[in-house]
Amino acid sequence: MSLINLKVNGRSHTVDVDPTAPLLYVLRNDLLLNGPRFGCGLGQCGACTVIVEGEWIRSCITPTSSVENFAITTIDGLVTEGKLHPILQAFVDHQAAQCGYCINGMVMTAKAFIDQNPRASETQIKEALEGNICRCGTHMRIVAAARQYALEVGA
Amino acid sequence: MKNIVDSNQIPVTQEHDDALPEIVRQAAEIGFTRRDFLKGTGALVVSFSLVGTEQLLEDSGTAVAQSPSATKVDSFVVIAADGSVTGYTGKVDLGTGTSYGLKMMLSEELDVAHERIAWVQGDSALTPNQGATVGSQSIRNAGPVIRRAGAAARKFLVDLASKKLNLPADQLDVNDGVVFAKSDPTIKVTYGELVGGQKFGIDVPAANNIVIKTPDQFKIIGKAIKRTDIAQRILGESFAHNIRRPGMVHGRTIKPPTANAKVVSVDESSVSGVPGLIKVVVRGDFVGVVCEREENAIRAAELLKITWSDPVPAFPEQADLYNYMKTLSDARQPVPAPTTVGDVNAGFAASAKTYSSTYLWPWQMHAAFSPMAAVADVTADGKCTAWSGGQNPHGEVAHIVRILGLKEADVRVIWVDGPGVYGRAGSTDDATLEAAILSQAVGRPVRLQWLRRDEHGFEPKGPPHVITVKAGVDATGNVLAWDYEDRHFPLVPVREPHAAALIAPTPESVGSTDGSGGNGHPYYNFPNKKITPILLPWVNKWVTGLRSNHNRAPGDPARHMATECFMDELAAAANVDPLQFRLRQTTDQRTIDVLNAAAERYGWQARPSPAPGNSRTGVVSGRGIAFGIRQTYVAAVAEVEVDQSTGVILVKRVIIGHDCGLMINPDSVVQQIEGQVIQTVGRALMEEVMFDQYKVTSIDWISYPLIKFTQYPTVEAVLINRPTVAPGGVGEPALNPVPAAIGNAVFDATGARLRQVPFTPERVLEALKNR
Ligand code: FES
Ligand code: FES
Numbered sequence: 001m002s003l004i005n006l007k008v009n010g011r012s013h014t015v016d017v018d019p020t021a022p023l024l025y026v027l028r029n030d031l032l033l034n035g036p037r038f039g040c041g042l043g044q045c046g047a048c049t050v051i052v053e054g055e056w057i058r059s060c061i062t063p064t065s066s067v068e069n070f071a072i073t074t075i076d077g078l079v080t081e082g083k084l085h086p087i088l089q090a091f092v093d094h095q096a097a098q099c100g101y102c103i104n105g106m107v108m109t110a111k112a113f114i115d116q117n118p119r120a121s122e123t124q125i126k127e128a129l130e131g132n133i134c135r136c137g138t139h140m141r142i143v144a145a146a147r148q149y150a151l152e153v154g155a
Numbered sequence: 156m157k158n159i160v161d162s163n164q165i166p167v168t169q170e171h172d173d174a175l176p177e178i179v180r181q182a183a184e185i186g187f188t189r190r191d192f193l194k195g196t197g198a199l200v201v202s203f204s205l206v207g208t209e210q211l212l213e214d215s216g217t218a219v220a221q222s223p224s225a226t227k228v229d230s231f232v233v234i235a236a237d238g239s240v241t242g243y244t245g246k247v248d249l250g251t252g253t254s255y256g257l258k259m260m261l262s263e264e265l266d267v268a269h270e271r272i273a274w275v276q277g278d279s280a281l282t283p284n285q286g287a288t289v290g291s292q293s294i295r296n297a298g299p300v301i302r303r304a305g306a307a308a309r310k311f312l313v314d315l316a317s318k319k320l321n322l323p324a325d326q327l328d329v330n331d332g333v334v335f336a337k338s339d340p341t342i343k344v345t346y347g348e349l350v351g352g353q354k355f356g357i358d359v360p361a362a363n364n365i366v367i368k369t370p371d372q373f374k375i376i377g378k379a380i381k382r383t384d385i386a387q388r389i390l391g392e393s394f395a396h397n398i399r400r401p402g403m404v405h406g407r408t409i410k411p412p413t414a415n416a417k418v419v420s421v422d423e424s425s426v427s428g429v430p431g432l433i434k435v436v437v438r439g440d441f442v443g444v445v446c447e448r449e450e451n452a453i454r455a456a457e458l459l460k461i462t463w464s465d466p467v468p469a470f471p472e473q474a475d476l477y478n479y480m481k482t483l484s485d486a487r488q489p490v491p492a493p494t495t496v497g498d499v500n501a502g503f504a505a506s507a508k509t510y511s512s513t514y515l516w517p518w519q520m521h522a523a524f525s526p527m528a529a530v531a532d533v534t535a536d537g538k539c540t541a542w543s544g545g546q547n548p549h550g551e552v553a554h555i556v557r558i559l560g561l562k563e564a565d566v567r568v569i570w571v572d573g574p575g576v577y578g579r580a581g582s583t584d585d586a587t588l589e590a591a592i593l594s595q596a597v598g599r600p601v602r603l604q605w606l607r608r609d610e611h612g613f614e615p616k617g618p619p620h621v622i623t624v625k626a627g628v629d630a631t632g633n634v635l636a637w638d639y640e641d642r643h644f645p646l647v648p649v650r651e652p653h654a655a656a657l658i659a660p661t662p663e664s665v666g667s668t669d670g671s672g673g674n675g676h677p678y679y680n681f682p683n684k685k686i687t688p689i690l691l692p693w694v695n696k697w698v699t700g701l702r703s704n705h706n707r708a709p710g711d712p713a714r715h716m717a718t719e720c721f722m723d724e725l726a727a728a729a730n731v732d733p734l735q736f737r738l739r740q741t742t743d744q745r746t747i748d749v750l751n752a753a754a755e756r757y758g759w760q761a762r763p764s765p766a767p768g769n770s771r772t773g774v775v776s777g778r779g780i781a782f783g784i785r786q787t788y789v790a791a792v793a794e795v796e797v798d799q800s801t802g803v804i805l806v807k808r809v810i811i812g813h814d815c816g817l818m819i820n821p822d823s824v825v826q827q828i829e830g831q832v833i834q835t836v837g838r839a840l841m842e843e844v845m846f847d848q849y850k851v852t853s854i855d856w857i858s859y860p861l862i863k864f865t866q867y868p869t870v871e872a873v874l875i876n877r878p879t880v881a882p883g884g885v886g887e888p889a890l891n892p893v894p895a896a897i898g899n900a901v902f903d904a905t906g907a908r909l910r911q912v913p914f915t916p917e918r919v920l921e922a923l924k925n926r
Pocket of ligand 1: 037038039040041042043045046047048049059060061116153
């Protein structure tokens with residue numbers, strides 16, 4: 001165990017964990033965040049995605065110590081005083097969730113990609129989401145929501 | 156009566172903002188018991204709007220009582236003194252929007268705005284047991300009961316108002332919980348004033364004993380209502396996975412490495428170095444570990460040294476599976492007679508030509524995006540509260556009672572949002588019992604989630620089919636004789652959680668076939684037909700990775716694949732347009748309407764397949780059509796591109812014609828259609844469980860891939876509303892015609908027939924070689 005400083009959603013936290021512990025469990029169980037979730041633990045599905053310094057990462061295979069002091073954003077940080085961040089609002093507008101379990105990964109992957117590639121095309125968005133899985137078949141609405149956000153960011 | 160709605164033009168007449176995520180309506184009920192409600196006032200007083208989930212969790216008393224009776228109006232509707240209304244149902248919303256449909260049905264009959272109705276679902280202590288949420292039955296079967304309960308409550312209230320206002324009941328009307336005189340709306344009394352805090356004390360009337368609204372009286376049914384749970388699901392606040400209890404620790408379980416392996420010994424010293432290890436739990440062949448921290452529980456599960464009995468082959472070789480299935484005979488005694496119409500032998504004798512094809516469907520998994528997860532809290536005094544995201548909270552109670560040795564009245568299972576499961580958790584979600592076993596063993600609340608390899612490896616799976624169809628046709632190609640044989644393992648056998656089968660299995664049954672929709676019955680007017688479902692024995696496999704179980708629309712996608720691909724073969728043999736070939740052999744109006752609706756929307760040109768002029772090399776396009784039925788009538792047109800050099804199929808577009816009778820919420824219907832089609836394109840193109848003789852080898856998303864973002868088609872739905880026909884389900888039927896429509900489109904594009912799902916590039920290349 002060792003003390004690690006994490007900057008999550010604009011706040012600093014010190015956690016006392018095994019430095020190799022995957023970030024996912026620290027976010028969920030030490031910082032009590034609900035957004036990132038376990039889908040595979042193998043980096044294959046996207047359920048655990050968070051954004052570190054603007055890049056999306058799979059927190060299930062990221063050792064906690066490797067992101068010490070970096071700016072980490074989880075989906076929980078995309079709600080401010082009850083107001084949804086535009087990308088979340090886009091997902092709500094398009095009713096882009098069935099069970100919703102995969103959508104954390106969709107939102108965070110798409111946000112990181114679009115913030116770096118404003119006005120991303122539909123094809124580019126689909127390619128960016130290629131490593132994310134949705135079992136409910138919500139793909140059309142997910143892409144439509146991401147596209148709405150891309151148009152807003154690029155406007 | 157019917158009217159057609161285009162999915163692109165659904166008028167959204169009711170819309171409201173997504174509720175703030177922290178006001179979590181379903182999870183908010185956690186912690187209330189009916190007994191709590193009843194305390195003091197003799198009434199059920201519900202007040203949740205301002206109380207957060209965490210607070211409710213803190214306040215929660217542990218387990219309670221038996222489920223409320225499913226025959227009492229009070230079990231479904233409660234009106235508090237302040238007039239607030241709560242609806243209760245044992246059915247749970249698996250992300251399909253059914254709770255909106257059911258609430259709309261209550262709202263309609265009760266005449267209370269649906270936005271004002273709080274909704275409590277799937278709590279074994281609070282809600283009536285209406286059976287597992289399976290088979291697209293919520294709206295179809297539970298819905299009518301809720302409507303009758305609502306109508307009975309309304310009648311009861313209007314009768315009370317009649318006495319109070321001194322006016323005959325037929326001179327009164329109701330608007331959003333206010334009873335008023337038709338002649339003078341200022342003469343009025345509210346539901347809250349009439350009954351608030353009191354019980355109705357009446358039974359849910361039989362269907363012939365209560366008048367429910369007719370379609371022309373509907374205020375809310377049939378309107379497109381948007382879901383308000385999207386944000387909370389995205390943010391994850393309402394998931395069972397995120398239930399946190401004071402003192403909660405983390406469990407993982409370890410599955411047998413080979414089928415039917417027995418625990419010989421467990422070397423606990425192998426994990427003694429894992430920090431925060433609380434306990435290694437061994438009961439029969441069930442092994443689990445509990446640790447203070449989740450990542451350490453995972454590590455302990457990896458490290459624990461278990462000696463298992465020697466591997467014994469349990470399954471046929473995968474390459475041999477279909478041959479093996481052909482050698483088996485029906486497991487039932489006596490074997491039921493086939494379903495027949497006319498005289499199939501005479502039909503064949505009179506036929507000008509006969510044809511036959513065999514279609515193969517593999518083991519497929521539900522592949523829930525999250526492995527099953529649950530939290531259980533078993534206290535020293537033998538009370539258990541568990542939070543489950545499965546499909547059958549009431550059903551979990553009995554397993555916990557049996558395996559933990561608790562009293563039924565002491566066990567409460569509370570359903571909380573979970574991932575989509577598509578039938579996986581219809582009999583059992585597995586995790587709830589396992590969390591309870593571990594919690595009992597350590598005396599603390601335990602959160603448990605299966606590992607991905609265990610979810611892939613040990614979820615109960617949809618069994619394979621070998622379907623052989625023979626047809627005799629007349630000189631025009633019309634079918635005179637249809638002989639259909641469907642060989643498959645049990646579709647509905649897994650009735651107990653994995654841990655229960657590892658610890659104390661109940662006697663095995665041969666399982667059952669499934670009496671649902673398709674069953675291979677052609678809905679076409681063939682004068683002579685014989686339908687033979689053969690239930691193959693698949694015994695002694697209930698603890699293995701090939702536990703045979705219902706998968707979304709059990710058996711139906713395979714049966715429709717065979718029927719509808721074969722119809723396409725017959726149409727091509729007769730050189731007739733495949734749509735016309737179907738239309739000329741049915742007189743059923745609903746069948747005709749959905750076929751035409753999909754074809755028209757697509758812009759179907761009548762011509763036989765294959766498409767004239769397509770090259771035999773490079774990328775070619777084609778279109779295919781198919782029909783399906785599972786109470787709800789569905790037609791699909793698929794448009795595909797086939798790369799003849801690689802064998803890769805790209806499904807570009809799927810149009811669904813859809814008639815589910817009375818449509819409750821068109822928005823939900825469209826969402827369900829989109830999801831089913833995209834999921835099923837993946838099932839048709841790439842999903843096949845791989846295994847060897849000892850175990851399942853599809854254990855992650857690489858070895859069992861799902862459809863990707865660069866592979867999904869555009870889905871369009873044409874909805875036919877038939878307000879006078881009872882609603883059919885919408886969570887399964889739309890997937891049925893999809894594999895056949897794709898296979899038929901590939902034939903249209905290339906002239907090659909696909910008869911084995913999934914339609915992998917290798918199989919496509921093989922079929923191209925053989926064309
Ligand atoms: S849980 Fe991290 S990628 Fe699947
Ligand atoms: S919405 Fe259920 S997995 Fe994507």
